[in-house]
Amino acid sequence: MKRFGVSLEDELLDKLDTLVERHTFPNRSQAIRFLIRRHLTTEQWKSNREVSGCLVLVYDHHKSDLQNKLTAIQHDFHHLVLCSQHVHLDHSNCIETITLKGKAQELQELADRLIAVKGMIHGELVMSVIR
């Protein structure tokens, strides 16, 4: 661990402190580490590196053929899917989390296709890294 000084305008420092408070970071250093790592994650996705991620889908399983389409699309990209978990939220709605690993562009393509299936209520890809 190395220490270094950072000069910031008052306004930017206030924003950093707001971020520290909102996220309940223990200190500014932890907040800065978080911001740097998040930036590096975005860069890894932009440069199509080997990454990981988790896709969250919410849908009504009564919608015709929706579940069959989700399964067919995942089979087309089976090499990216590490695991998936399906939970029945209530009588109609299901939440599914699909954990993914592979080239960023392929993960994005798979997520886009699943989110675009007719009848999907919510879909969001959380981008992460392998390291």
Ligand code: NI
């Ligand atoms: Ni269900």
